[in-house]
Amino acid sequence: MTTPVLVFDLDGTLLETMGDLTASMNHVLVEAGFEAIEPERVRKMVGAGVKVLMSRGLEANKVEVTEEVLEPLLTKFIRHYETHIADHTYAFPQALETVANLREAGWKTAICTNKLEKLAKPLVRAKNMEHLFDAVVGGDTFSKNKPDAMPVFGAIDIAGGSRAGSIFVGDSKADIAAARNAGLPVIAVDFGYTDIPVRELGPDVVISHFNQLEAAVKELSEESSKS
Template identity: 45%
Template structure:
Protein backbone atom coordinates (compact mmCIF):
# COMPACT_ATOMS: atom_id res chain seq x y z
CA UNK A 1 0.00 0.00 0.00
CA UNK A 2 1.33 3.41 -1.01
CA UNK A 3 0.74 6.35 1.32
CA UNK A 4 1.08 9.76 -0.33
CA UNK A 5 1.50 12.61 2.14
CA UNK A 6 1.07 16.32 1.87
CA UNK A 7 3.94 18.16 3.59
CA UNK A 8 3.05 21.53 5.12
CA UNK A 9 0.54 21.05 7.92
CA UNK A 10 0.50 17.27 7.45
CA UNK A 11 3.96 15.78 7.98
CA UNK A 12 5.52 18.91 9.45
CA UNK A 13 4.51 22.08 11.24
CA UNK A 14 6.19 24.49 8.84
CA UNK A 15 4.17 27.57 9.78
CA UNK A 16 6.81 29.36 11.91
CA UNK A 17 9.42 29.35 9.14
CA UNK A 18 6.94 30.04 6.34
CA UNK A 19 5.30 32.93 8.17
CA UNK A 20 8.69 34.31 9.21
CA UNK A 21 9.73 34.26 5.57
CA UNK A 22 6.47 35.89 4.53
CA UNK A 23 7.03 38.71 7.02
CA UNK A 24 10.52 39.26 5.61
CA UNK A 25 9.19 39.46 2.05
CA UNK A 26 6.25 41.71 2.95
CA UNK A 27 8.31 44.20 4.94
CA UNK A 28 10.98 44.31 2.23
CA UNK A 29 8.21 45.24 -0.20
CA UNK A 30 6.83 47.94 2.12
CA UNK A 31 3.83 46.07 3.51
CA UNK A 32 2.85 45.10 7.04
CA UNK A 33 3.61 41.77 8.68
CA UNK A 34 0.93 39.10 8.98
CA UNK A 35 -0.44 37.93 12.35
CA UNK A 36 0.87 34.44 13.18
CA UNK A 37 -2.64 33.30 14.05
CA UNK A 38 -3.66 33.73 10.40
CA UNK A 39 -1.29 30.96 9.29
CA UNK A 40 -3.94 28.24 9.19
CA UNK A 41 -6.06 30.16 6.69
CA UNK A 42 -3.17 31.41 4.53
CA UNK A 43 -0.93 28.36 4.16
CA UNK A 44 -1.38 25.24 2.08
CA UNK A 45 -1.35 26.33 -1.56
CA UNK A 46 2.32 27.19 -2.02
CA UNK A 47 4.52 30.25 -1.64
CA UNK A 48 3.04 32.35 -4.43
CA UNK A 49 -0.50 31.80 -3.16
CA UNK A 50 0.68 32.68 0.36
CA UNK A 51 2.00 36.02 -0.89
CA UNK A 52 -1.20 36.67 -2.85
CA UNK A 53 -3.37 35.87 0.15
CA UNK A 54 -1.31 38.08 2.46
CA UNK A 55 -1.58 40.97 0.02
CA UNK A 56 -5.33 40.47 -0.32
CA UNK A 57 -5.68 40.45 3.44
CA UNK A 58 -4.13 43.93 3.49
CA UNK A 59 -6.25 45.13 0.56
CA UNK A 60 -3.10 45.49 -1.52
CA UNK A 61 -2.27 44.57 -5.09
CA UNK A 62 1.00 44.39 -7.04
CA UNK A 63 1.72 43.90 -10.71
CA UNK A 64 2.99 40.60 -12.09
CA UNK A 65 6.62 41.68 -12.18
CA UNK A 66 6.61 42.74 -8.54
CA UNK A 67 4.82 39.56 -7.50
CA UNK A 68 7.49 37.52 -9.30
CA UNK A 69 10.18 39.48 -7.46
CA UNK A 70 8.49 38.83 -4.10
CA UNK A 71 8.16 35.14 -4.98
CA UNK A 72 11.85 34.85 -5.83
CA UNK A 73 12.80 36.61 -2.61
CA UNK A 74 10.52 34.26 -0.68
CA UNK A 75 12.18 31.14 -2.09
CA UNK A 76 15.69 32.48 -1.52
CA UNK A 77 15.05 33.61 2.06
CA UNK A 78 13.06 30.50 2.98
CA UNK A 79 15.98 28.23 2.16
CA UNK A 80 18.14 30.13 4.68
CA UNK A 81 15.77 29.27 7.54
CA UNK A 82 13.80 26.32 6.20
CA UNK A 83 14.10 24.18 9.32
CA UNK A 84 14.94 26.74 12.01
CA UNK A 85 11.62 26.16 13.79
CA UNK A 86 9.95 23.49 11.65
CA UNK A 87 9.37 20.09 13.23
CA UNK A 88 7.75 16.83 12.19
CA UNK A 89 4.43 16.38 13.92
CA UNK A 90 4.50 14.01 16.90
CA UNK A 91 4.27 10.36 15.96
CA UNK A 92 5.19 10.71 12.26
CA UNK A 93 8.21 8.42 12.26
CA UNK A 94 6.59 5.82 14.52
CA UNK A 95 3.55 5.72 12.21
CA UNK A 96 5.77 5.28 9.16
CA UNK A 97 7.61 2.46 10.93
CA UNK A 98 4.35 0.67 11.72
CA UNK A 99 2.94 1.10 8.22
CA UNK A 100 6.21 -0.07 6.70
CA UNK A 101 6.09 -3.27 8.75
CA UNK A 102 2.78 -4.12 7.06
CA UNK A 103 4.08 -3.45 3.54
CA UNK A 104 3.49 0.26 3.28
CA UNK A 105 5.72 2.60 1.31
CA UNK A 106 5.60 6.37 1.01
CA UNK A 107 5.67 9.42 -1.24
CA UNK A 108 5.09 13.15 -0.86
CA UNK A 109 2.84 15.30 -3.05
CA UNK A 110 2.98 18.93 -1.98
CA UNK A 111 2.22 22.38 -3.35
CA UNK A 112 5.63 23.44 -2.09
CA UNK A 113 8.24 23.92 -4.82
CA UNK A 114 10.14 20.64 -5.24
CA UNK A 115 13.60 21.94 -4.30
CA UNK A 116 12.68 23.37 -0.87
CA UNK A 117 10.46 20.35 -0.20
CA UNK A 118 13.44 18.05 -0.68
CA UNK A 119 15.76 20.33 1.33
CA UNK A 120 13.29 20.37 4.21
CA UNK A 121 12.73 16.61 4.25
CA UNK A 122 16.48 16.10 4.20
CA UNK A 123 17.02 18.49 7.12
CA UNK A 124 14.24 16.71 9.03
CA UNK A 125 16.06 13.42 8.46
CA UNK A 126 13.30 11.61 6.61
CA UNK A 127 13.93 12.14 2.89
CA UNK A 128 15.12 8.55 2.38
CA UNK A 129 11.76 7.27 3.55
CA UNK A 130 9.95 8.55 0.47
CA UNK A 131 10.04 6.79 -2.88
CA UNK A 132 9.18 10.00 -4.72
CA UNK A 133 8.75 13.67 -3.81
CA UNK A 134 6.49 15.79 -6.00
CA UNK A 135 6.40 19.57 -5.72
CA UNK A 136 4.18 22.16 -7.32
CA UNK A 137 6.63 22.53 -10.20
CA UNK A 138 7.51 18.85 -10.71
CA UNK A 139 4.82 18.21 -13.30
CA UNK A 140 3.90 21.82 -14.04
CA UNK A 141 0.53 21.63 -12.31
CA UNK A 142 -0.55 21.93 -8.67
CA UNK A 143 -3.14 20.31 -6.44
CA UNK A 144 -6.18 20.20 -6.48
CA UNK A 145 -5.62 19.06 -10.06
CA UNK A 146 -5.30 15.26 -9.67
CA UNK A 147 -2.41 15.06 -12.16
CA UNK A 148 0.44 15.52 -9.65
CA UNK A 149 -1.04 12.89 -7.33
CA UNK A 150 -1.60 10.37 -10.12
CA UNK A 151 1.87 10.94 -11.54
CA UNK A 152 3.40 10.69 -8.06
CA UNK A 153 1.69 7.33 -7.62
CA UNK A 154 3.05 6.12 -10.96
CA UNK A 155 6.56 7.43 -10.25
CA UNK A 156 6.55 5.67 -6.87
CA UNK A 157 5.65 2.32 -8.42
CA UNK A 158 2.19 2.33 -6.90
CA UNK A 159 -1.36 2.06 -8.24
CA UNK A 160 -4.36 4.29 -7.43
CA UNK A 161 -6.34 1.28 -6.23
CA UNK A 162 -3.61 0.61 -3.65
CA UNK A 163 -3.00 4.18 -2.50
CA UNK A 164 -4.15 6.35 0.39
CA UNK A 165 -3.67 10.12 0.42
CA UNK A 166 -2.94 11.84 3.75
CA UNK A 167 -3.45 15.60 3.93
CA UNK A 168 -4.71 18.48 6.00
CA UNK A 169 -6.84 20.66 3.73
CA UNK A 170 -9.69 21.07 1.31
CA UNK A 171 -7.08 21.04 -1.46
CA UNK A 172 -5.73 17.61 -0.48
CA UNK A 173 -9.18 16.13 -0.11
CA UNK A 174 -10.34 17.50 -3.47
CA UNK A 175 -7.16 16.19 -5.13
CA UNK A 176 -7.64 12.69 -3.75
CA UNK A 177 -11.31 12.58 -4.71
CA UNK A 178 -10.54 13.75 -8.24
CA UNK A 179 -7.92 11.00 -8.51
CA UNK A 180 -10.27 8.33 -7.14
CA UNK A 181 -8.03 7.77 -4.12
CA UNK A 182 -9.27 7.49 -0.50
CA UNK A 183 -8.07 10.25 1.79
CA UNK A 184 -7.26 10.53 5.48
CA UNK A 185 -7.24 14.07 6.86
CA UNK A 186 -5.34 15.30 9.89
CA UNK A 187 -7.29 17.85 11.91
CA UNK A 188 -4.28 19.82 13.18
CA UNK A 189 -3.04 21.28 9.89
CA UNK A 190 -3.57 24.41 7.85
CA UNK A 191 -7.22 24.96 7.08
CA UNK A 192 -9.52 27.87 7.84
CA UNK A 193 -12.52 25.56 8.37
CA UNK A 194 -12.74 22.21 10.16
CA UNK A 195 -11.37 19.61 7.79
CA UNK A 196 -14.35 17.34 8.52
CA UNK A 197 -16.52 19.73 6.49
CA UNK A 198 -14.77 18.58 3.31
CA UNK A 199 -15.78 14.94 3.84
CA UNK A 200 -12.52 13.02 3.93
CA UNK A 201 -12.83 9.26 4.34
CA UNK A 202 -11.19 9.32 7.77
CA UNK A 203 -10.00 12.03 10.19
CA UNK A 204 -7.15 11.64 12.66
CA UNK A 205 -5.94 13.91 15.46
CA UNK A 206 -2.50 12.31 15.97
CA UNK A 207 -0.23 10.22 13.78
CA UNK A 208 -0.56 7.31 16.21
CA UNK A 209 -4.10 6.95 14.80
CA UNK A 210 -2.96 6.64 11.18
CA UNK A 211 -2.35 2.86 10.96
CA UNK A 212 -5.80 2.05 12.37
CA UNK A 213 -7.46 4.63 10.12
CA UNK A 214 -5.75 3.02 7.14
CA UNK A 215 -6.96 -0.40 8.24
CA UNK A 216 -10.53 0.89 8.42
CA UNK A 217 -10.26 2.11 4.85
CA UNK A 218 -8.89 -1.23 3.73
CA UNK A 219 -11.74 -3.07 5.40
Protein backbone atom coordinates in the same frame (compact mmCIF):
# COMPACT_ATOMS: atom_id res chain seq x y z
CA MET B 1 1.09 -7.73 -7.14
CA THR B 2 2.17 -4.10 -6.95
CA THR B 3 2.10 -2.43 -3.55
CA PRO B 4 -0.33 0.46 -2.93
CA VAL B 5 1.01 3.80 -1.72
CA LEU B 6 0.20 6.05 1.20
CA VAL B 7 0.49 9.55 -0.27
CA PHE B 8 1.08 12.32 2.26
CA ASP B 9 0.81 16.07 2.05
CA LEU B 10 3.79 17.80 3.69
CA ASP B 11 3.01 21.18 5.27
CA GLY B 12 0.39 20.91 7.99
CA THR B 13 0.20 17.14 7.64
CA LEU B 14 3.63 15.65 8.33
CA LEU B 15 5.45 18.83 9.30
CA GLU B 16 4.60 21.95 11.30
CA THR B 17 6.20 24.47 8.95
CA MET B 18 4.27 27.54 9.98
CA GLY B 19 7.12 29.16 11.93
CA ASP B 20 9.46 29.28 8.96
CA LEU B 21 6.79 30.14 6.37
CA THR B 22 5.55 33.01 8.52
CA ALA B 23 9.05 34.28 9.23
CA SER B 24 9.98 34.30 5.55
CA MET B 25 6.80 35.97 4.39
CA ASN B 26 6.96 38.62 7.08
CA HIS B 27 10.64 39.26 6.37
CA VAL B 28 9.75 40.06 2.76
CA LEU B 29 6.61 42.06 3.58
CA VAL B 30 8.27 44.23 6.23
CA GLU B 31 11.33 44.82 4.03
CA ALA B 32 8.94 46.03 1.30
CA GLY B 33 7.23 48.41 3.73
CA PHE B 34 4.13 46.34 4.47
CA GLU B 35 2.71 45.00 7.74
CA ALA B 36 3.70 41.64 9.17
CA ILE B 37 0.93 39.03 9.53
CA GLU B 38 0.36 37.03 12.68
CA PRO B 39 0.94 33.25 12.41
CA GLU B 40 -2.69 32.25 13.03
CA ARG B 41 -3.77 34.25 9.98
CA VAL B 42 -0.97 32.73 7.93
CA ARG B 43 -2.19 29.21 8.82
CA LYS B 44 -5.29 29.86 6.72
CA MET B 45 -3.24 31.12 3.75
CA VAL B 46 -1.06 28.03 3.23
CA GLY B 47 -1.79 25.06 0.98
CA ALA B 48 -1.79 26.26 -2.62
CA GLY B 49 1.93 26.95 -3.02
CA VAL B 50 4.24 29.88 -2.32
CA LYS B 51 2.88 32.11 -5.08
CA VAL B 52 -0.62 31.97 -3.62
CA LEU B 53 0.77 32.40 -0.10
CA MET B 54 2.67 35.54 -1.06
CA SER B 55 -0.37 36.86 -2.94
CA ARG B 56 -2.54 36.37 0.15
CA GLY B 57 0.05 38.19 2.24
CA LEU B 58 -0.21 41.16 -0.09
CA GLU B 59 -4.00 41.00 -0.13
CA ALA B 60 -3.99 41.05 3.67
CA ASN B 61 -2.10 44.33 3.36
CA LYS B 62 -4.79 45.59 0.96
CA VAL B 63 -2.32 45.63 -1.93
CA GLU B 64 -3.51 44.98 -5.48
CA VAL B 65 -1.67 41.85 -6.57
CA THR B 66 -0.08 42.17 -10.00
CA GLU B 67 2.78 40.17 -11.51
CA GLU B 68 4.91 43.31 -11.37
CA VAL B 69 4.40 43.60 -7.61
CA LEU B 70 4.38 39.90 -6.82
CA GLU B 71 7.32 38.44 -8.74
CA PRO B 72 10.20 40.31 -7.04
CA LEU B 73 8.69 39.61 -3.61
CA LEU B 74 8.22 35.95 -4.50
CA THR B 75 11.87 35.70 -5.52
CA LYS B 76 12.94 37.24 -2.20
CA PHE B 77 10.60 34.91 -0.28
CA ILE B 78 12.05 31.80 -1.92
CA ARG B 79 15.62 32.99 -1.33
CA HIS B 80 14.97 33.68 2.35
CA TYR B 81 12.98 30.48 2.89
CA GLU B 82 15.66 28.33 1.22
CA THR B 83 18.15 29.65 3.77
CA HIS B 84 15.82 29.25 6.77
CA ILE B 85 13.77 26.25 5.63
CA ALA B 86 14.03 24.23 8.83
CA ASP B 87 14.88 26.76 11.56
CA HIS B 88 11.57 26.28 13.37
CA THR B 89 10.02 23.37 11.45
CA TYR B 90 9.36 20.04 13.15
CA ALA B 91 7.45 16.82 12.55
CA PHE B 92 4.08 16.47 14.23
CA PRO B 93 4.12 14.06 17.21
CA GLN B 94 4.65 10.43 16.11
CA ALA B 95 4.34 11.35 12.42
CA LEU B 96 7.64 9.89 11.27
CA GLU B 97 7.50 6.90 13.60
CA THR B 98 4.06 6.04 12.21
CA VAL B 99 5.25 6.34 8.62
CA ALA B 100 8.11 3.97 9.48
CA ASN B 101 5.66 1.51 11.04
CA LEU B 102 3.42 1.57 7.98
CA ARG B 103 6.39 0.94 5.70
CA GLU B 104 7.37 -2.03 7.85
CA ALA B 105 3.80 -3.27 7.45
CA GLY B 106 4.31 -3.32 3.68
CA TRP B 107 3.14 0.07 2.42
CA LYS B 108 5.04 2.28 0.02
CA THR B 109 4.97 5.96 0.98
CA ALA B 110 5.21 9.21 -0.98
CA ILE B 111 4.90 12.95 -0.47
CA CYS B 112 2.70 15.07 -2.75
CA THR B 113 2.87 18.74 -1.83
CA ASN B 114 2.10 22.04 -3.53
CA LYS B 115 5.43 23.34 -2.20
CA LEU B 116 7.93 23.86 -5.01
CA GLU B 117 10.00 20.74 -5.56
CA LYS B 118 13.22 22.71 -5.04
CA LEU B 119 11.93 23.60 -1.56
CA ALA B 120 10.20 20.32 -0.69
CA LYS B 121 13.16 18.03 -1.31
CA PRO B 122 15.69 20.08 0.70
CA LEU B 123 13.18 20.29 3.56
CA VAL B 124 12.73 16.52 3.54
CA ARG B 125 16.52 16.14 3.62
CA ALA B 126 16.90 18.73 6.38
CA LYS B 127 14.48 16.79 8.59
CA ASN B 128 16.24 13.47 7.85
CA MET B 129 13.09 12.01 6.28
CA GLU B 130 14.43 10.86 2.89
CA HIS B 131 14.61 7.20 3.84
CA LEU B 132 10.91 7.17 4.74
CA PHE B 133 9.54 8.08 1.31
CA ASP B 134 9.77 6.44 -2.10
CA ALA B 135 8.89 9.69 -3.90
CA VAL B 136 8.68 13.43 -3.25
CA VAL B 137 6.51 15.38 -5.68
CA GLY B 138 6.25 19.17 -5.55
CA GLY B 139 3.73 21.65 -6.89
CA ASP B 140 5.80 22.22 -10.02
CA THR B 141 6.96 18.64 -10.65
CA PHE B 142 4.15 18.20 -13.17
CA SER B 143 2.21 20.66 -15.30
CA LYS B 144 -0.65 20.71 -12.76
CA ASN B 145 -0.66 20.73 -8.97
CA LYS B 146 -3.25 19.77 -6.35
CA PRO B 147 -6.26 19.72 -6.47
CA ASP B 148 -5.63 18.09 -9.84
CA ALA B 149 -5.08 14.32 -9.74
CA MET B 150 -1.92 14.51 -11.87
CA PRO B 151 0.64 14.96 -9.05
CA VAL B 152 -1.09 12.33 -6.91
CA PHE B 153 -0.83 9.77 -9.70
CA GLY B 154 2.71 10.97 -10.39
CA ALA B 155 3.76 10.40 -6.78
CA ILE B 156 2.31 6.88 -6.84
CA ASP B 157 3.99 6.06 -10.14
CA ILE B 158 7.41 7.43 -9.10
CA ALA B 159 7.14 5.45 -5.87
CA GLY B 160 6.68 2.34 -7.99
CA GLY B 161 3.35 1.50 -6.44
CA SER B 162 -0.17 0.67 -7.50
CA ARG B 163 -2.86 3.32 -7.82
CA ALA B 164 -5.41 0.69 -6.80
CA GLY B 165 -5.58 0.52 -3.02
CA SER B 166 -3.60 3.72 -2.45
CA ILE B 167 -4.73 6.25 0.18
CA PHE B 168 -4.14 9.99 0.54
CA VAL B 169 -3.40 11.72 3.85
CA GLY B 170 -3.74 15.50 4.00
CA ASP B 171 -5.07 18.53 5.82
CA SER B 172 -6.76 20.86 3.34
CA LYS B 173 -9.39 21.37 0.67
CA ALA B 174 -6.73 20.94 -2.04
CA ASP B 175 -5.67 17.59 -0.57
CA ILE B 176 -9.17 16.19 -0.25
CA ALA B 177 -10.14 17.40 -3.74
CA ALA B 178 -6.95 15.92 -5.22
CA ALA B 179 -7.68 12.58 -3.60
CA ARG B 180 -11.25 12.62 -4.87
CA ASN B 181 -10.09 13.56 -8.37
CA ALA B 182 -7.69 10.62 -8.24
CA GLY B 183 -10.42 8.29 -7.00
CA LEU B 184 -8.60 7.60 -3.73
CA PRO B 185 -9.94 7.42 -0.18
CA VAL B 186 -8.62 10.23 1.99
CA ILE B 187 -7.67 10.60 5.65
CA ALA B 188 -7.61 14.17 6.96
CA VAL B 189 -5.68 15.46 9.97
CA ASP B 190 -7.56 18.14 11.90
CA PHE B 191 -4.48 20.05 13.11
CA GLY B 192 -3.25 21.36 9.76
CA TYR B 193 -3.58 24.46 7.63
CA THR B 194 -7.06 25.19 6.33
CA ASP B 195 -9.61 27.99 6.42
CA ILE B 196 -12.41 25.39 6.36
CA PRO B 197 -12.63 22.72 9.08
CA VAL B 198 -11.61 19.46 7.42
CA ARG B 199 -14.67 17.61 8.73
CA GLU B 200 -16.77 19.88 6.51
CA LEU B 201 -14.79 18.84 3.42
CA GLY B 202 -15.97 15.24 3.45
CA PRO B 203 -12.88 13.09 4.01
CA ASP B 204 -13.39 9.40 4.70
CA VAL B 205 -11.72 9.58 8.10
CA VAL B 206 -10.51 12.44 10.32
CA ILE B 207 -7.68 11.92 12.81
CA SER B 208 -6.42 14.22 15.53
CA HIS B 209 -3.07 12.50 16.18
CA PHE B 210 -0.75 10.23 14.24
CA ASN B 211 -1.34 7.47 16.78
CA GLN B 212 -4.72 7.08 15.07
CA LEU B 213 -3.35 6.74 11.54
CA GLU B 214 -2.54 3.04 11.43
CA ALA B 215 -6.08 2.10 12.48
CA ALA B 216 -7.54 4.52 9.91
CA VAL B 217 -5.36 3.08 7.14
CA LYS B 218 -6.38 -0.46 8.09
CA GLU B 219 -10.06 0.49 8.07
CA LEU B 220 -9.93 2.11 4.62
CA SER B 221 -7.75 -0.65 3.22
CA GLU B 222 -10.20 -3.31 4.34
CA GLU B 223 -13.11 -1.34 2.87
CA SER B 224 -11.23 -0.99 -0.41
CA SER B 225 -10.51 -4.72 -0.62
CA LYS B 226 -14.22 -5.50 -0.21
CA SER B 227 -15.36 -3.18 -3.01
